[in-house]
Amino acid sequence: MVELSDSVKHIRDNVHTILGRNNDFIVKVINGKTEERLASELIGEMYVQMKVINGQTTVAASKKLKNLIKDYGSFLSLVLLLLTLIKLWSK
Structure with a gap:
């Protein structure tokens, strides 16, 4: 469980960095989506891509x-x- 929370924190930090906010707790909203939702969609897309790669x-x-x-x-x-x-x- 510690690994998962570390991964989530790492992803959140990366999303903050990508969105231009480093180490602050302001939640940006892009097209009505919070950072957490954007991160979860990104993880979902990565999972789909990995399934496609594994199929090849x-x-x-x-x-x-x-x-x-x-x-x-x-x-x-x-x-x-x-x-x-x-x-x-x-x-």
Whole structure:
């Protein structure tokens, strides 16, 4: 729990710094949002981005590539089978 409160304090300090207020307790409001709300939205966006990055790991990419190759391989086999049947029927 100490880690979490330290992280929140660090984020609050960074938001204060970004908004131009360092080490004071004035809550700025930007478009009706307090600093805490802006910070929580930023954390949410970072979480979404991390999920996207995790979805693009080499393991996930290799699985996608395998599935893609299987799909195209099946399609190519079907086309070759049809061409073979057409060639046999044309004789």
